[in-house]
Amino acid sequence: MTASVIEMPAPRTRRRPRFTPDSRTALLYLLPAFLVMGIITFYPLLFQTYMSFTDFGLKNLSGRVPPNIVGLDNYAQIVQSKLTIPNFEFVRLLFFNLWWAFSNVVIHVILGVAIALVLNSPGLRFKRVYRALFIVPVIIPPIIVATVWRSMFDQDNGAVNMVLGAIGVLFKIPPDAFKIDWLGQVNDPISFLPLPLAYFGLLAANTWLGWPLNAVVATGALQSIPPDLYEAAEMDGASSWQKFKTVTLPFLRPAMLPYAIYGFVVTFNLFYLSYFMTGGGPFGRTELFVTEAYKLVNDFQLYGLAAAFSVMLFFILLALTLVTNRMAKATASYAE
DSSP states (O other): OOOOOOOOOOOOOOOOOSSOHHHHHHHHHHHHHHHHHIIIIIHHHHHHHHHTTBTOOGGGTTSSSOOOBOTTHHHHHHHTTOOSSTTOOHHHHHHHHHHHHHHHHHHHHHHHHHHHHHHTSTTOSOHHHHHHHTTHHHHSOHHHHHHHHHHHTOTTTOHHHHHHHHHHHHTTOOGGGGOOOTTTOSSOTTOSSSOOHHHHHHHHHHHHHHHHHHHHHHHHHHHTSOHHHHHHHHHTTOOHHHHIIIIIHHHHHHHHHHHHHHHHHHHHTOOHHIIIIITTOSTTTTOOHHHHHHHHHHTTOOHHHHHHHHHHHHHHHHHHHHHHHHHHHHHHHHHO
């Protein structure tokens, strides 16, 4: 006689409602922000992406004449450097933009950390005064900064050439030897890199702007280091370099690396120095992506090409952002 096994149905789990009253309230509060973001952010992005596949121009601004769809032709013209604008080379522009951002950030971080270490020395007087002066370059309006530095590098009456001329008098060098066209000379005769002198003028101006905040971040990281660690390292016979390598650097890295990555992205899009100091010159050698995109719209009214250019810039910055996130996660795990 076989016993029949009666299978009992599994009890049904009560499914939680998809939207609880609390979630509906939260969405209701977020709805105005979504609407505003949709109008001022998402719609322009979508419309710009649409424009990048058209020959949108002045005739289409009224909306009565629809633009023609050209597909990927705008992107092909940009990559192949076939734009009908002077001195445009896409590969040169890309490499200069990357080198510009990288070289600036390296100098900013090294100089900022070095000055923070000096000002963090025990017994140094007027530390608060020095740290307050750090903020001066940051609070000055960008247009003033660019105008002052452009005047300093003036070929005839600039402060840089005047100082070099005064030094040259001590060595009996003719004053005309220091009439250097910093912002107009194509190549730097003493550099192994194919860079114009204008690049070094921009680099000097942006170094003056960039190192103070790096020093402030480094100062905060240095003040968070427990003094007991230095005492323990000193008892173990560690030298100054060994204390910096084993104690100072591990505390500086989690603070400085994310800020250096942020500084790279900001410097990559630094518009006002290139535009107001050199105008992208000489012969487009100091153009950045943002200044080139602005000129495509403002000077040449090539709206479709400018839209495609901006979309390409978006994906370049997206790649940089993904690298940034990866490095930031590594920093967080290191700090833990």
